[in-house]
Amino acid sequence: MAVLIGRYSLLMTLSIAHAVITDTFSDGTLVQLKEGKIRGHILKSENGKDYYAFQEIPYAAPPVGKNRFQLPKKVEKWQGVLNTTKNTKICYQAVSRFGLEISEDCLFVNVYTPLKPGSKSKKLPVLLWIHGGGLSSESSTYEYSGPKYIMDHEIIVVTFNYRLGPFGFTTTEDDIIPANIGLKDQKFAIKWVNENIHLFGGDPAKVTLVGESSGSLSVSLHVLAQKNGGEELFRGAIMESGSPLVGFEQKNPREEAFNCGRTLDRNFRSNDTGDLLKVLQEAPAASILKECTKASGSIIEKEGDFSYAPFQTLLEGNFGKVPILLGFNSEEFIWACIDPDEDTVIALDEDPGRLVPTGINISPENKTIAGKLLKEVYTNTSFENDIGGYCRVSSRWIIVRPLVKKCELF
Template identity: 40%
Template sequence: MCVIFLICSFLISQKVFAADLLVDLPYGQIEGRVLTSPANVDFRAFQGIPYAAAPVGNLRFQPPEPPEKWNGTRKTVKDGNICYSIKRDSDDENEDCLFVNVFTPVLTNTDDTKLAVMVWIYGGAYRTGSSKYSNFGPDYLIEKDVVVVTLNYRLGPFGFLATEDGLISGNAGLKDQAAAIQWVHDHIELFGGDPEKVTIFGQSAGGSSVGYQLLYKKNEGLFRGAILQSGSPLSLFSYMGDISARAYAFDLAKQIDATLDFQNDTRLLLDFLLSVKGKQIDIASTLTTVTSRPLPVIEVPNDRAIITKESYELLEAGEFLKVPIIVGTTSEEDIVAATDLDQMEESRAACEKDHTKLIPKDFKLKDGVNKSDVGTTIYNLYFDGVSDENKLGYYFQYKSHDEYTRPMIKHADLASQYTDVYFYIFSHDGPMGNFNITVPGAEYVGHSEDTKYIWKVTSSDYENGDLSMFPEGDVLAHKRIIELWTNFAKYLNPTPEPSELLQNIRWPKVSSDNYQYLDIGDNLSVQKDPKGKYYKAWTKYYDDWAKRPFTTY
């Protein structure tokens, strides 16, 4: 009798388990698979789910449309195609790439609990990247009982071509992200997720994409929290700036067929670009001379526009979705450029000869301001009294502040006037970060090192699925950031109650008159005024010498 009971119980549990792998979407049924995390926790994986129609034919460059329906059961057990990336050639690149992956703990039919949801937007300078499981394995997050969604969005010219007249409005990649966020809100309950507890997060271009989604008013109610890691709409790499998007579009077409004369007619241009193969556009994107990549632009106002005004001005005016956010950087973002020290030294030496090279490209001088004086003031801020041995390290500090740190601190500062903001600096330096070059005068933790402490990564030269291969301090930093991020997704507070793992720290909110932040180092510590000397100086420079309106900062 006991044997029969055990066999029946096993068969019933297997039936429930199998049913958990089938999900009925409005577009058709999908079937996922079961994966197991490093801590031996089983979870469900549904990979390569279409969230939009394939953006091909007349849909190329246009905002995404709803996915087409399918018959039967679609196997969603492996990554879908990745989007075309500039200067990357892969067999799985394809224009048909608008897929989401959903990962969720195994739930029983009797479990009515709806879990918090974390939606990841990858970085890659808006020109490369994908949501492949090998890059962003959600295992460690899943172990904390959250649902994780990763998504693809169009990159390079497919995602960010614009003609500046509204014919190709631009920002198709950001619109893909918004469509995926809408898809999550509409369907995540079918996977055990709570549509009222969605947090979006991303790093680098993914972080700035999160910031753009916060500026998009049609996202109201679709998510309740956001995490911006090392990227903001205020970042220089997040906006086309003075580069002409229209000129880039014609340049791209000329790289495909230099004999054609478009007569500056964007209709002729679009007709041509719709007539060629995606691979031709992909190759042409590696040859353009106007710029090596298109980026987000301010659009001609239209019903589906994501960006219609300068990002800084929107943030300052409170014209964004006022949900709680985490914002932060690594301690020395640009130290990753130390792989080419000769080039960096050459760049530093050029700035020493001509101090005006240190003026940010988005820094438009007010009338009557002396450019040479501004350049010298910036030079003295970083190099006055610095030994020759440390000058290159201080140049790395300048580059880190210019490209990453300054806009992140400012974004948090502006947003804190209207909503709850938690700022951090990730300063723990360990082998899990997978970067070990140091330069005298610079800090240690570079761009994207923090992501290695969040995601399970598997590649030919790096793998972090076996935590026993890393020092105890590395594993502790990993567990802490996982705890902080998933706490925020669950409670909108990264430290909702005292925790021994988190050293009983209470992470304070940012306020302009008391700018506190969490240093995530070998230990957790609350500190004041991130990059204080430099940030205060740059604030004064922008106030005194830069012409409004600001887009980046």
């Protein structure tokens, strides 16, 4: 009898263990990717509904060592189950919030879905978010861009990191240090979504790109790059407070790249881009961030995805047509008006001609006259005494004007 009870107890234990394993593997938090398995977790939406979160999934190989200043590469397969239940890293930048680590190893994607992965229900549309920050700061982590409000509306949210500042935009304008690496990280992530989102209940044919500030600028560039008959990686775009017509491009990217190398290594005299790459790949990340800030910002490439002038491309209509929603706020630069840069404010008061866009062909005399007239639109006194006027003119000329013009051209 004792033996029978022992066998029965053993069978019960094994059965319970099997049930626990089965339930754990079928709770929607385990997803099999081509590279390996990932384990997510379940969170609550604003209205208290469960949704499934998978954070810090690698979408590209770590851009470190020989991969620094190179195009994104595919992730190598991993063994076991990768824990994707929290964000720990943001791409290299000056400041980190929320206790997250600043790291070059940062090319991660986050997926949030109200559908249980693996279920056979309908496929949901996808909001693919590109974060802002002037192409030099911020992140896509849960702490920066949480999805809990959207999870109540039957939409899958995807966010991702991309290389920033000099790490994402230093270039020698050749194949040694390619141009717009940060934008190409973005495209790599967009392709990852197209290939994998069905595993999370998403419809790859219903992906909408969404971005704010430089994220909006980035979305615009991807729209312009999606030529008719080319790759169709998304079906629509939402652009919040950002336009490539603001004139954000680097003016002398190759020169700035070499200046960066010579600052990092005072003995570096070569004009060979291969030698420069070696200097940059061996330099400490903190030194690159400190010394190479001018080697930031997108450029117009000689050929490839981003080899066009945005204004001319919009005029010609030579891009893939998708539904577009654009928007801005009345006081976009109110954050900069809380503690304004005194030198900039005084310079605008002393020379209102600075308010005239640099791309306008106008004589110096008429530029001064036009600047004075423009200044009267925003203040009856001076920007130094009327910070509200400075805020309005900054918002208008940096955000609103180029975005409205883009809307007209679309």
